[in-house]
Amino acid sequence: MSEQVLFKNRRVDCRPASLADYRAGGGYEALTKAVRTMTPDEVIKVVMDSGLRGRGGAGFPTGRKWSFVRKDAPHPRYIQCNTDEMEPGTFKDRILVNTDPHLVIEGIVLCGYAVQADHGVFFIRPSYDADARLLERELEVAREAGLLGKNILGSDFSFDIDVHRSAGRYICGESSAQANAIMGKRPNPDKNSHMTDSGLWGLPTVVNNVETLASVPSILRNGVEWFQTLAASPTGDGTKLYSVSGEVAEPGCFELPGGTRLGDIIFGAAGGMLPGAEFKTCLPGGTSTSFVAREHLETPMDFDSMKKAGLSLGTGSVIVFDKNTCLVQATINILAYFARESCGWCTPCREGIPYMKHILERIEAGEAGERDVELLQRVADGMEHAYCGFAPGAAMPVHGLLKHFRDEVREHLDGRGCPFVGEGVAKPGLWTSLDRDETVPDEADSEGRDG
Structure with a gap:
């Protein structure tokens, strides 16, 4: 420790x-x-x-x-x-x-x-x-x-x-x-x-x-x-609190050297995956960060290292998904939360986030084609023109989905619907509803209210 x-x-x-x-x-x-x-x-x-x-x-x-x-x-x-x-x-x-x-x-x-x-x-x-x-x-x-x-x-x-x-x-x-x-x-x-x-x-x-x-x-x-000697990476600073939730054996909040590798946080501090689960991806810094590829498990979790890898550290709150999770549905659930939480001040955020959710719902339902995927990418890119960082953050899971899991999106198109439905193992993605406080592990619940 x-x-x-x-x-x-x-x-x-x-x-x-x-x-x-x-x-x-x-x-x-x-x-x-x-x-x-x-x-x-x-x-x-x-x-x-x-x-x-x-x-x-x-x-x-x-x-x-x-x-x-x-x-x-x-x-x-x-x-x-x-x-x-x-x-x-x-x-x-x-x-x-x-x-x-x-x-x-x-x-x-x-x-x-x-x-x-x-x-x-x-x-x-x-x-x-x-x-x-x-x-x-x-x-x-x-x-x-x-x-x-x-x-x-x-x-x-x-x-x-x-x-x-x-x-x-x-x-x-x-x-x-x-x-x-x-x-x-x-x-x-x-x-x-x-x-x-x-x-x-x-x-x-x-x-x-x-x-x-x-x-x-x-x-x-x-x-x-x-303070500088506490970090695990040359660009880390001090210690950092990392929250871990999702399909891991020991979810919780851990104080680790700044710049600890993402894989060490998941498979070390958080005890690895649940029995029978296999790592698929994670959101490394909360829902306004991008899904990562397996290769990113080697990335130090500090601001500069994550940026160099094309990722964002965010709050350092790791949400872990296993192989049986539909990431299209997970992204829909995330966008439903962000669409509800927008202040509605600017057009990209007010209109763009619900539109991305709508396109993904069409993909999930088997009603979309390749042009819809291209449209989704353009709308996500357009979030950069929003008034504040809310909309670009909401678009990050979409960017990660299309960059690292485009084959899974294409499976939805080719099979005319979600490939995870009917297998008896599919998870709807993230949580049943982000309207409720289901983002907090049991350990955290015992110590106060969540965030």
């Missing part, structure tokens, strides 16, 4: 770490060091030098994002901690909050100090209410200990955090749409301004994923070189 940094205080009985538990392992030492001996610029430089990249899917360098907040920017400034986690197959952030809430709190406060913010908003999806209540309780514990609120640890720095429960919808994971949701507006993305200039209420706002912020305390406490 590799060194556990984020899951250092993870317990078999799933009890969240208390403030005493967290401090016993060095908790809040980084915050003490920062507010008493470091300038905000020095904190940003350490995070930038570490190479930490955002864990929400985009992989943007964290320290660089923090540096975008201008020194003369107005106040109040905000930190927006994203725990929306509506990507199907993704549940790492919920487990992290439920495991060690003060690790997350310290990370948010350190980000606040680095950019001299005044307030933090912890944005959490509605089905995570147990975790929202846990965090509210521990925020009060932190305030009573002088770790949050006015003059933190006797310094001149004051910062507090509120918990905002989302009303739901996948689009709220996009940073500007999330800001609109917090302000009580319709959660449409806004690409006309940068969040670090004009975010919440038109003021500077830094948005980071909860796993990203939870990685910061250990970097400041142990140093840049230590």
